[in-house]
Amino acid sequence: MIEVKELSKHYPDKVALDKISLAFPAEKTTAIVGPSGSGKSTLLQALNLLERPDQGLLSIDDLTLDLAKPLTNNQILKVRQKTAMVFQEKALFTHLTVLKNLTEGPIKVQKKSKEEAEKKAFELLEQFDMSALSNRYPYQLSGGQQQRVAILRALAMQPKYLLLDEPTSALDPELEAQVLRVLKDLAAKDVSMIIVTHNMAFAEQVADQIVFIDNGQVGYAGPSTAFFHSENARIKQFLGAMSF
Numbered sequence: 001m002i003e004v005k006e007l008s009k010h011y012p013d014k015v016a017l018d019k020i021s022l023a024f025p026a027e028k029t030t031a032i033v034g035p036s037g038s039g040k041s042t043l044l045q046a047l048n049l050l051e052r053p054d055q056g057l058l059s060i061d062d063l064t065l066d067l068a069k070p071l072t073n074n075q076i077l078k079v080r081q082k083t084a085m086v087f088q089e090k091a092l093f094t095h096l097t098v099l100k101n102l103t104e105g106p107i108k109v110q111k112k113s114k115e116e117a118e119k120k121a122f123e124l125l126e127q128f129d130m131s132a133l134s135n136r137y138p139y140q141l142s143g144g145q146q147q148r149v150a151i152l153r154a155l156a157m158q159p160k161y162l163l164l165d166e167p168t169s170a171l172d173p174e175l176e177a178q179v180l181r182v183l184k185d186l187a188a189k190d191v192s193m194i195i196v197t198h199n200m201a202f203a204e205q206v207a208d209q210i211v212f213i214d215n216g217q218v219g220y221a222g223p224s225t226a227f228f229h230s231e232n233a234r235i236k237q238f239l240g241a242m243s244f
């Protein structure tokens, strides 16, 4: 489980996160939803310390960090070993083939052998029906294929928690559907996922838990069904504006 307690992040002219306390259970899918600028990306990036909160506690499984204190490189490494981030814009290495994109991290960062890294990469490509693409370069792939490779690249690091920040919002609807299918498969396999999304239909279908971030605070955290049938005026207003 990933847990944050009283997590705050202040920018000079903005409180991005205001004493947020939340739990993200292992082997479950949590969808983080909320208006633009509400603090969703800041929260997600805080979970693997890409963004450093000013204060609060961050726990990942048996490791607990007090974010008000300086962190050691070893502590940061431990957090990064358990988490992997997929961004909105596909960020593949353009000069490397699909296969090399999937093996680069495991070989360079995790010091795996080439054989072991390639075995895992081929397994993932096979599992997601993308083996035929292994020797292509990113420019030879569609946007949806590129984003699927970006997800597999994160999975190649075998993180316990997969963090995704609006992984489909740069894609047109057809390509979005391809990527969402991959994420649905992962959710069904009990991968631990935390996904920021504007796609309410997807969130409703796939997420075990919904976290609604509203102006830097937690507007709701709990089961998906209760969120989508909530009588709370603010939640109804938000869902109404998302018109799905």
Ligand SMILES: Nc1ncnc2c1ncn2[C@@H]1O[C@H](COP(=O)(O)OP(=O)(O)O)[C@@H](O)[C@H]1O
Pocket (backbone or CB within 6 Å): 011, 012, 014, 015, 016, 034, 035, 036, 037, 038, 039, 040, 041, 042, 043
């Ligand atoms: N580096 C930054 N410097 C100043 N303000 C920032 C920075 N990053 C984000 N913010 C502000 O913090 C708030 C939350 O941003 P963000 O987490 O990106 O929201 P979301 O992902 O929900 O759209 C916004 O008001 C945004 O303008």
Ligand SMILES: [Mg+2]
Pocket (backbone or CB within 6 Å): 040, 041, 042
């Ligand atoms: Mg964002």
